[in-house]
Amino acid sequence: MNFSYYPGCTLKNKAQDLDRYARLSAEKLGIHLEELSEWQCCGGAFSMGKDEIASKLAAVRALNGAKEQGQDLVTLCSACHNVLKQANDAMAHDEEFSEHANNYMQLEKPYKGETRVIHYLELLRDVVGFDNLKKAVVKPLTGKKVAAYYGCLLLRPSKVMQMDNPENPTIIEDFLRAIGAEPVLYANRNECCGGYAVLEDRAIAQKKSAAVMENAADQGAEMMITACPLCEYNLKKNTPADGRLPVYYFTELLAEALGVKE
Amino acid sequence: MQRIGVFVCWCGSNIAATVDVNAVSEALAHEPGVVFSTNYQYMCSESGQNLIKDAIKEHQLTGVVICSCSPRMHEATFRKTVAAAGLNSYMLEIANIREQCSWIHKDKAEATEKAIILGRAAIAKVQLNAPLTPGTSPVTKRALVIGGGIAGIQTALDIADAGFEVDIVEKQPTIGGKMTQIDKTFPTLDCAACILTPKMVDCAQNEKINIFAYSEVEEVKGFVGSFTVKIKKKARYVDPVKCTGCGECTEKCPMKKIPNEFNLGLDTRRAIYIPFAQAVPKVATIDPDHCNMLKNGKCGLCAKVCSAGAIDYKQKDEIVEREYGAIVVATGYNPIKLDDYDEYAYAQSKDVVSSLEFERLTNAAGPTGGTLLRPSDGKHPHTIVFVQCVGSRCSNEGKGKSYCSKICCMYTAKHAMLTREKYPDTDVYVFYIDVRSPGKNYDEFYRRAVEEYGVHYIKGMVGKVVPRSDGKLLVQASDLLANEQLHIEADMVVLAAAIEPDKSARPLATMLTASMDTNDFFTEAHAKLRPVESPTAGIFLSGACQGPKDIPDTVAQAGAAASKVIGLLAKDKLTGNPCIAHPDEWMCNGCSSCEKVCPYGAISYVDKEFRMPDRTTAIRRVAVVNEAVCQGCGACTVACPSGAMDLKGFSNSQIMAEVDALCKM
Numbered sequence: 001m002n003f004s005y006y007p008g009c010t011l012k013n014k015a016q017d018l019d020r021y022a023r024l025s026a027e028k029l030g031i032h033l034e035e036l037s038e039w040q041c042c043g044g045a046f047s048m049g050k051d052e053i054a055s056k057l058a059a060v061r062a063l064n065g066a067k068e069q070g071q072d073l074v075t076l077c078s079a080c081h082n083v084l085k086q087a088n089d090a091m092a093h094d095e096e097f098s099e100h101a102n103n104y105m106q107l108e109k110p111y112k113g114e115t116r117v118i119h120y121l122e123l124l125r126d127v128v129g130f131d132n133l134k135k136a137v138v139k140p141l142t143g144k145k146v147a148a149y150y151g152c153l154l155l156r157p158s159k160v161m162q163m164d165n166p167e168n169p170t171i172i173e174d175f176l177r178a179i180g181a182e183p184v185l186y187a188n189r190n191e192c193c194g195g196y197a198v199l200e201d202r203a204i205a206q207k208k209s210a211a212v213m214e215n216a217a218d219q220g221a222e223m224m225i226t227a228c229p230l231c232e233y234n235l236k237k238n239t240p241a242d243g244r245l246p247v248y249y250f251t252e253l254l255a256e257a258l259g260v261k262e
Numbered sequence: 263m264q265r266i267g268v269f270v271c272w273c274g275s276n277i278a279a280t281v282d283v284n285a286v287s288e289a290l291a292h293e294p295g296v297v298f299s300t301n302y303q304y305m306c307s308e309s310g311q312n313l314i315k316d317a318i319k320e321h322q323l324t325g326v327v328i329c330s331c332s333p334r335m336h337e338a339t340f341r342k343t344v345a346a347a348g349l350n351s352y353m354l355e356i357a358n359i360r361e362q363c364s365w366i367h368k369d370k371a372e373a374t375e376k377a378i379i380l381g382r383a384a385i386a387k388v389q390l391n392a393p394l395t396p397g398t399s400p401v402t403k404r405a406l407v408i409g410g411g412i413a414g415i416q417t418a419l420d421i422a423d424a425g426f427e428v429d430i431v432e433k434q435p436t437i438g439g440k441m442t443q444i445d446k447t448f449p450t451l452d453c454a455a456c457i458l459t460p461k462m463v464d465c466a467q468n469e470k471i472n473i474f475a476y477s478e479v480e481e482v483k484g485f486v487g488s489f490t491v492k493i494k495k496k497a498r499y500v501d502p503v504k505c506t507g508c509g510e511c512t513e514k515c516p517m518k519k520i521p522n523e524f525n526l527g528l529d530t531r532r533a534i535y536i537p538f539a540q541a542v543p544k545v546a547t548i549d550p551d552h553c554n555m556l557k558n559g560k561c562g563l564c565a566k567v568c569s570a571g572a573i574d575y576k577q578k579d580e581i582v583e584r585e586y587g588a589i590v591v592a593t594g595y596n597p598i599k600l601d602d603y604d605e606y607a608y609a610q611s612k613d614v615v616s617s618l619e620f621e622r623l624t625n626a627a628g629p630t631g632g633t634l635l636r637p638s639d640g641k642h643p644h645t646i647v648f649v650q651c652v653g654s655r656c657s658n659e660g661k662g663k664s665y666c667s668k669i670c671c672m673y674t675a676k677h678a679m680l681t682r683e684k685y686p687d688t689d690v691y692v693f694y695i696d697v698r699s700p701g702k703n704y705d706e707f708y709r710r711a712v713e714e715y716g717v718h719y720i721k722g723m724v725g726k727v728v729p730r731s732d733g734k735l736l737v738q739a740s741d742l743l744a745n746e747q748l749h750i751e752a753d754m755v756v757l758a759a760a761i762e763p764d765k766s767a768r769p770l771a772t773m774l775t776a777s778m779d780t781n782d783f784f785t786e787a788h789a790k791l792r793p794v795e796s797p798t799a800g801i802f803l804s805g806a807c808q809g810p811k812d813i814p815d816t817v818a819q820a821g822a823a824a825s826k827v828i829g830l831l832a833k834d835k836l837t838g839n840p841c842i843a844h845p846d847e848w849m850c851n852g853c854s855s856c857e858k859v860c861p862y863g864a865i866s867y868v869d870k871e872f873r874m875p876d877r878t879t880a881i882r883r884v885a886v887v888n889e890a891v892c893q894g895c896g897a898c899t900v901a902c903p904s905g906a907m908d909l910k911g912f913s914n915s916q917i918m919a920e921v922d923a924l925c926k927m
Contacts (some may be wrong), residue, residue: 164755167661168604211728218731260573 411439
């Protein structure tokens with residue numbers, strides 16, 4: 001099965017593991033990810049300004065690229081996924097924005113939000129299926145106590161993202177069970193890590209990330225996984241070294257379970 | 263040609279300020295058939311009504327048009343007025359120049375023109391009006407109460423007290439409802455069981471009351487005065503006549519690990535059970551989902567130990583059909599599910615409980631025998647945080663409810679106060695948006711919790727509850743008055759969950775053709791003036807099925823619903839609405855179009871013998887309307903392809919005459 005794939009900037013430098021293990025695992029699962037030929041930065045954050053067009057055009061270009069390939073678009077980075085999904089929703093439902101964006105784009109056929117954007121986790125759940133994933137596992141992570149960390153961008157705004165229940169999600173825990181690990185439930189799995197606030201005031205990010213890390217460790221987790229490079233950064237760099245759990249991208253555990261980790 | 267009188271009402275300044283009433287009565291005086299036209303300040307007042315009566319007599323009027331407020335307001339008043347002057351009351355038409363004209367327009371010239379046009383349409387219609395006489399229908403002198411909680415119990419007792427028969431249908435094995443699970447009741451702190459169980463026993467012993475416990479309403483047919491209801495008596499697998507309620511079977515049953523609904527799953531029950539000691543009827547019930555004998559034919563222990571021989575594994579559901587004159591809905595409420603409230607860690611920690619669970623944990627008949635212990639480790643909690651408005655007063659888009667659940671402020675004050683009284687070493691915090699305590703002695707009660715019992719009331723909401731591995735619950739909250747963040751290490755967190763109508767209410771409303779609001783609460787006929795009646799005739803509302811209510815409000819409303827039922831059942835006959843459908847048999851070709859659209863099942867067909875123009879006789883299939891069942895909605899008149907079906911008082915020709923008059927500018 002072929003899908004268009006949007007890696008995003010961070011996956012080309014800081015978060016190469018997220019990207020590499022995702023591709024290796026996908027091939028093992030019979031899924032071919034075709035990187036969009038001319039993708040640009042997604043914009044990083046979806047602007048709340050209704051009249052802000054320019055910073056959203058790159059996302060629309062990527063979406064239209066997948067449309068021209070006739071493929072669903074797979075994303076991996078939580079931030080890119082959030083931006084692409086929100087831009088797609090605006091193209092489909094916000095007529096004024098859609099008209100303006102199409103005026104800039106000068107496409108042969110106007111883009112109206114036709115592309116289906118799915119996160120890699122949704123690919124595993126809805127296309128591969130967690131049951132099939134379980135069968136494909138060769139090195140189950142039996143006995144590994146793993147804390148799933150969702151962060152903010154993956155699930156919210158829930159009406160647009162439509163991935164999982166934003167208050168009581170299960171998708172990463174279900175993924176962990178499929179690869180044989182033992183998910184650790186903890187209260188702060190859904191809280192903010194501090195996000196971009198780290199640029200303004202590192203203390204905020206330190207406080208928020210520490211609360212997440214402490215809670216996961218307290219509940220007996222051995223490691224944490226996430227889908228977001230920014231969360232990974234904050235959890236690794238802005239938590240107290242004492243008691244810090246190792247933090248991995250979920251794709252690294254996936255690759256390990258599938259036996260494709262180099 | 264009719265002799266028509268036109269009466270234009272000022273409604274004080276309500277109409278007269280926006281509509282030139284003199285111009286209206288003057289313009290309408292020249293309409294065909296109008297022999298008298300006037301205006302007056304308050305047409306509904308006694309002198310206004312006398313003006314109408316005198317004019318009818320003086321001018322020998324045969325039709326009356328009143329230009330005033332909505333017919334919903336005063337049609338009944340004016341029908342009586344014209345009848346008192348000797349006219350048939352259906353020779354009256356009302357042109358609504360208030361709600362549909364003066365109240366919604368600002369420009370006086372335009373509003374006046376519109377009022378004249380509306381009056382003209384009413385005149386055109388009354389030209390074609392014919393005298394109508396309402397039919398009558400009998401009243402079955404028995405009421406059905408659906409739901410056997412405190413609302414249903416009180417309604418049934420009051421109706422029985424007036425001498426009428428009442429049936430209570432309750433889906434649980436016992437009547438009593440939510441109130442049986444409550445320990446003490448605010449604001450007097452009397453024990454709920456002590457005031458409720460005598461009423462339950464009264465129901466069982468009252469000759470006029472028949473309890474269908476463990477039963478559900480399957481089908482409702484008919485109309486006010488004569489409903490036919492099918493009730494499903496679910497199989498208990500125990501003969502209720504033979505069973506003495508001794509409880510021997512419930513001690514011997516080997517299936518021990520079934521979550522006990524009565525204690526909200528905080529302890530377990532057996533597969534054969536009696537919900538609680540004071541159950542009415544006190545009869546054992548076998549839970550077919552968990553009984554080994556019913557599932558795979560192995561066991562039979564309960565039958566062996568039953569000295570009364572009451573166990574019957576072959577018992578089947580039974581359908582009973584009963585007739586009623588009135589139906590009271592008393593289906594009550596449930597707390598919402600809290601699994602999605604991850605921020606309060608309800609699904610993660612056993613020590614985060616709902617208020618109703620807390621109620622069981624403090625009840626002498628509850629799983630801990632009334633000693634407050636943490637569900638996780640059975641230890642005494644030293645710090646308890648109560649969170650109010652969990653799921654109440656939320657935006658409509660989120661997971662919660664937009665309304666205030668009304669009872670939570672008071673029961674939380676009760677819980678907080680009782681905890682402090684029994685365990686003075688316990689710190690109690692209550693987080694609130696506002697404390698809502700209107701009601702007799704309610705605010706005094708809440709203030710006692712704060713001032714005498716030292717409960718820490720903090721204005722602000724809890725943002726997060728983090729369960730820690732040492733058993734503490736880390737509560738993060740804001741104190742809005744002190745403008746600071748609080749971190750409390752609590753042993754228990756109690757969530758005041760919003761309440762919502764019981765899930766059975768929606769399908770029941772469909773069966774009863776009773777209307778509901780977007781939250782699935784039953785709608786009353788008028789928010790202020792008819793609070794216990796449904797807009798559907800013969801259906802009455804009791805208790806929290808109509809909106810969140812505490813026990814005093816519920817009992818008051820239950821009594822009010824009963825008095826309305828008694829008023830209905832006291833009548834020997836009901837006067838119907840004469841504006842009902844009527845087929846022209848010569849035009850009807852028996853196509854069944856009308857029967858298919860009739861929402862009340864009022865239309866059937868007969869083969870009837872006709873004398874044809876050529877003097878032969880022919881048997882033709884024609885529609886017949888059951889006049890007692892027809893509600894006059896008019897759906898059939900629209901569906902009829904040959905124009906045979908007509909609505910008395912709203913005939914096709916009358917409607918067309920109105921439209922013509924409206925279009926003739």
